[in-house]
Amino acid sequence: MKVAVVSITRHGIALAGRVVAALPGAQLFAPDKFARQAEAAAPGAAHCYAGKVGDQVPALFAAFNGIVAIVSLGAVVRLIAPHLRGKELDPAVVVVDEAGRFAIPVLSGHLGGANALAGHLATALGATPVLTTASDARQTLAVDLLGRELGWTFEATHAELVRASAAVVNDEPVALVQEAGSSDWWTQHANGRSVPLPANVHCFKRLEDVDPERFAAVLWISARELPAEYASRLAGKRIIYRPGRSA
Known part of the structure; x- marks a missing residue:
């Protein structure tokens, strides 16, 4: 900087x-x-x-x-x-x-x-x-920083970031699906977190295991393209994270 x-x-x-x-x-x-x-x-x-x-x-x-x-x-x-x-x-x-x-x-x-x-x-x-900022004050997930220290990038509109952030800090159900990338993103996240992952964040290994209608936001960490059948179901409430090749 x-x-x-x-x-x-x-x-x-x-x-x-x-x-x-x-x-x-x-x-x-x-x-x-x-x-x-x-x-x-x-x-x-x-x-x-x-x-x-x-x-x-x-x-x-x-x-x-x-x-x-x-x-x-x-x-x-x-x-x-x-x-x-x-x-x-x-x-x-x-x-x-x-x-x-x-x-x-x-x-x-x-x-x-x-x-x-x-x-x-x-x-x-x-x-x-x-x-x-609410996520830092409460030591919870900051969706716009997830994986940043590991070199990840994300794909989302401003409205999707706002919606996902609000879901996290308001304790609404959030699905976090990790199909790629390093698994130590929580301890390395947002300058370090020493508390457990928030209870309202539910972890999955495959996007196909998630029922989008059950969640206020879906955070998807993957290297593959979004399946066509999920595009409309996740519209407006998804953030896609793209890990680097070695992260």
Whole structure:
């Protein structure tokens, strides 16, 4: 992840140096009036700007896929709001308070990796990650991250992702069918889970063993094409995961 670290205060810049050190390749952005402090905090990785921090947001959104802002949460919301395009396109944004006590994912928690970035920063800074996405708060399955650490890809519309996610977190019956790929996806999933697989997720070895009408969502891990007779029965409530050759 290519990360920009943004700070607008003298004390925040000192913390920003620790953040840059914890994220290889990260770059620090600070007001030019704090140029000396910024270079001292992040030697060779400091960039200073004139004018308002809000004027830097478009360029940061275009050049980086992760932004760590040592700025108040409310201010960050106002700064980024005019530039949001969609969860598949927006960068991960994490807010860290100036005391380094909390790491708060604000934008693109799952697909963009903000939750994972917050977790990494929490470890590096001794902070508390504040994860508000339902799947992370409840330590349950995040359908848009399943197998991501193993290199899996998925096929689903936005509406299907929303429906499957809601089914998981609302304890509706979900069928998980694994016909291919590594079987250790749960312990490797979404930065690691230490709890058992949720009781509402029912596991199968073949798609043909599933009665789609019994389930609010079907998660199918397979290398084969979707059988024609299942296409209409699974319409709107299936996610297809494609493991790589060695995953």
